[in-house]
Amino acid sequence: MRQLWELPNSAETVIIGGGVIGASCAWWLERSGRRVTVLERRSELGTYSTPNALGTIRTQYGSPTLVALAQESLEFYRSIDKHLGADPAELGWGNQGYLYLVSNPDHMARLRDSLAEYEALGVTSSSIVEQPELSERFPFVGDAVGAIFHGDGSWVDPTRITDAWANAAQNTELCLDTEVLGLEAQSGGWRISTNTGACTAEQVVVCGGARAPRLLDSLGVTSPVKITPRYRVFIPYDDPTHQRSPLIINISNGAYWRPVPGGVWLSTADVDEASVEPGEDVVVPEGFLDRCLEQIEPVSPQLVAHARTLPPDACTYAGGYQSYPADDEPIIGAVTGHDGLFVNYGHWAGVMLSPAAGRLLADVVAGRVSDVDNPCSLSRFAAPRKRSSTNKFGGWG
Numbered sequence: 001m002r003q004l005w006e007l008p009n010s011a012e013t014v015i016i017g018g019g020v021i022g023a024s025c026a027w028w029l030e031r032s033g034r035r036v037t038v039l040e041r042r043s044e045l046g047t048y049s050t051p052n053a054l055g056t057i058r059t060q061y062g063s064p065t066l067v068a069l070a071q072e073s074l075e076f077y078r079s080i081d082k083h084l085g086a087d088p089a090e091l092g093w094g095n096q097g098y099l100y101l102v103s104n105p106d107h108m109a110r111l112r113d114s115l116a117e118y119e120a121l122g123v124t125s126s127s128i129v130e131q132p133e134l135s136e137r138f139p140f141v142g143d144a145v146g147a148i149f150h151g152d153g154s155w156v157d158p159t160r161i162t163d164a165w166a167n168a169a170q171n172t173e174l175c176l177d178t179e180v181l182g183l184e185a186q187s188g189g190w191r192i193s194t195n196t197g198a199c200t201a202e203q204v205v206v207c208g209g210a211r212a213p214r215l216l217d218s219l220g221v222t223s224p225v226k227i228t229p230r231y232r233v234f235i236p237y238d239d240p241t242h243q244r245s246p247l248i249i250n251i252s253n254g255a256y257w258r259p260v261p262g263g264v265w266l267s268t269a270d271v272d273e274a275s276v277e278p279g280e281d282v283v284v285p286e287g288f289l290d291r292c293l294e295q296i297e298p299v300s301p302q303l304v305a306h307a308r309t310l311p312p313d314a315c316t317y318a319g320g321y322q323s324y325p326a327d328d329e330p331i332i333g334a335v336t337g338h339d340g341l342f343v344n345y346g347h348w349a350g351v352m353l354s355p356a357a358g359r360l361l362a363d364v365v366a367g368r369v370s371d372v373d374n375p376c377s378l379s380r381f382a383a384p385r386k387r388s389s390t391n392k393f394g395g396w397g
């Protein structure tokens with residue numbers, strides 16, 4: 001992207017928000033021939049929720065739409081060098097697989113049911129691993145009784161991926177410190193009011209992450225999206241066995257970790273949390289580390305024992321937001337009744353899905369995918385579908 005120091009008077013396609021989703025949309029739209037301008041309220045790209053993600057990549061969900069988006073995204077990530085000219089190793093691409101673990105023997109039947117569900121949706125190449133093989137292959141899993149192992153995918157670095165999209169979108173203009181305060185439809189497009197002045201655009205794509213619902217509300221566009229804060233802790237740990245580990249998920253309670261250079265990132269997801277109004281920065285609550293350690297201990301006791309020996313300031317914390325639409329599927333597409341207005345928000349796995357989410361948005365803008373054929377359309381909430389089971393961590397559908 002090329003940084004502009006002043007807001008232009010007019011633009012062709014404006015993207016509001018420069019997180020991983022806005023950056024991906026910029027690349028896909030530029031590629032399909034649009035002249036793109038990104039407006040970002042912060043002083044740098046990718047500094048709100050995106051950099052605080054764990055960047056995990058997986059394809060096992062209980063919803064056909066999420067599986068399709070995830071599989072397409074995984075394919076893209078696998079050949080990202082050809083698409084974006086970026087070296088996968090430099091993007092923190094890990095392909096060590098992932099383990100959905102259970103420590104309660106009563107949960108094995110559910111684990112098998114989940115595997116059957118994934119296979120029915122076309123996510124194959126997974127297997128159930130039980131003791132003693134489980135501990136032979138993954139010697140740190142403690143009391144875990146069984147797991148689903150999937151050898152494909154694992155993680156990417158969220159910040160580097162955002163930069164890769166932005167670097168590849170060479171002709172896209174970028175205005176930083178530019179907060180969109182209001183949108184108004186006018187003949188032939190939109191008038192966009194910002195803290196640095198106003199500009200017009202033929203098309204507007206709202207990619208504001210957790211702040212998107214607020215902006216859309218001002219146009220009377222509502223959607224059932226829950227916004228929840230999420231936290232991550234870095235635990236320094238150079239142990240070679242843990243560094244070679246797959247992504248580890250305690251499916252019984254939602255705690256998960258993955259190796260990063262010099263340590264691990266650990267988090268937990270409470271899918272029943274109440275929705276919040278997003279703020280500027282997320283404060284990690286007292287006791288978060290203890291909660292994570294307690295939840296991950298049954299499947300990673302060595303890591304937990306190590307973490308408990310560390311001085312309090314050895315670990316570092318980060319936080320951001322995840323957005324959950326009522327059916328857990330992202331909202332990507334046109335806004336009915338508002339010509340030239342598009343959205344790409346409602347992401348709780350936006351790093352993972354950024355390739356397919358950007359591609360779908362560009363197809364909608366170009367008229368290649370109609371609202372009727374778009375599984376992620378905003379209009380789906382006008383005639384709600386049955387809630388799907390996504391097997392989010394801790395959710396189990």
Ligand SMILES: Cc1cc2nc3c(=O)[nH]c(=O)nc-3n(C[C@H](O)[C@H](O)[C@H](O)COP(=O)(O)OP(=O)(O)OC[C@H]3O[C@@H](n4cnc5c(N)ncnc54)[C@H](O)[C@@H]3O)c2cc1C
Pocket residue numbers: 016017018019020021022039040041042045046047048049050051052053054055056057178179180181207208209210211212215229230231232267318319320321322323344345347348349350351352353
């Ligand atoms: C702890 C944690 C762990 C996570 N783990 C994973 C994971 O393992 N895998 C995964 O795929 N995802 C994960 N996520 C979720 C992931 O971070 C989000 O889904 C993703 O970052 C969403 O990207 P985005 O671009 O939509 O949002 P953001 O990164 O929030 O970007 C939105 C941008 O829009 C800007 N903006 C908002 N309003 C305006 C405005 N009015 N004017 C101008 N700019 C505006 C914001 O400043 C921001 O930069 C995790 C999140 C957290 C917090």
